[in-house]
Amino acid sequence: MYKQAMVIGKFYPPHAGHAHLIATAAAQSGKVAVLVLGSRFESITVDERVTWLAAEFDGVDGVEIMGMRNDCPEDYHSDEIWKAQNELMRLALKSRGVTSVDIVFSSEEYGVRLAAAFGADHVLVDPSRNAYPISGTMCREDLGAAWPYIIAPARQELATRIIVVGAESTGTTTLTTALTEHYRPRFPGIADVPEYGRQFTYEKFRSLRSEAPDAGIRDMVWTADDFGVIGARQNEMENAAADACPLVIADTDSLATTLWERYYLGEGSFGSYHAADVLPRRDLYLITDHEGVAFEDDGWREGEHRRADMTEWFKETLTEEGHSWILVTGDHDRRLKTAIETIDLIIAQRNGFTSPPWATRTALEGAAA
Structure with missing residues (x-):
């Protein structure tokens, strides 16, 4: 066992190959300092990468994830740049109480020189990416194809x-x-995220009818616990969809559940609020306008007279919570066009990884350079 190991990288974004490298170091070392070096010219912050890796290795003894801003150019042929890079790393380690390193684990040939600069040995881990055929370059160039390799957090x-x-x-x-159908050719793994509250309603009504065969929809008695279950399950469904595909299109969420709880139980009920408090980051809400859409009573609906109020509640709540939202109005084609125009731009922005001009590309054997 080595006493103090070091693993460095951009982890931009962190993927299964990175996790394998860190796990290999942890299996052979008492302590592993994982140094995340991120640049201001990149579109994912150092703090985000550190947070994700820390979550991935939560509970793994001896692994410490630390971040360091690194805006220094890369030039593997320059002694001066090597020194500048090494000093950034040394001070990052020193700031966390790591004053010596006896082993460096890497998947790159430069690891030999890096280890020598720290007076350490070097272990080269899966340089050909046979264990995990993925690289940061591949993730950045085609996030959808690389999605299964991105670490879960x-x-x-x-x-x-x-x-x-x-x-x-x-x-x-x-x-x-x-x-969902529009984007499925581009994102084959996109999952349906239906409104769980409707399924819950069906199940609740079946349970009621088993006890009272003549009961109607208006005989159902809702509780705060019901909405707590709905909100939590809606979160689970949405997060499962995010795990499967880089694009999630959900038919409602747990924040909307709080408004339905307010609708049925009044202002003093908060069963679903915990679920809404742990919402993941949102990119956009689309509010469907009630105007111009005929009310269709399928036997489960009872709020035609309150559609205007509910629409206003959505606008108010999303505004108060600071979310981006668009009221989609007009006929179906117009609504779809409005949504797609905006979503396309969001996808381009979210999936566009910026890099400084000196950044190197990692091409796997058999892949395009």
């Missing part, structure tokens, strides 16, 4: 999340389904 935060909300019978499910 990063997938949750990197996923683009579009949430469709609205009052009863305003076309939320219709729009969600159309958007």
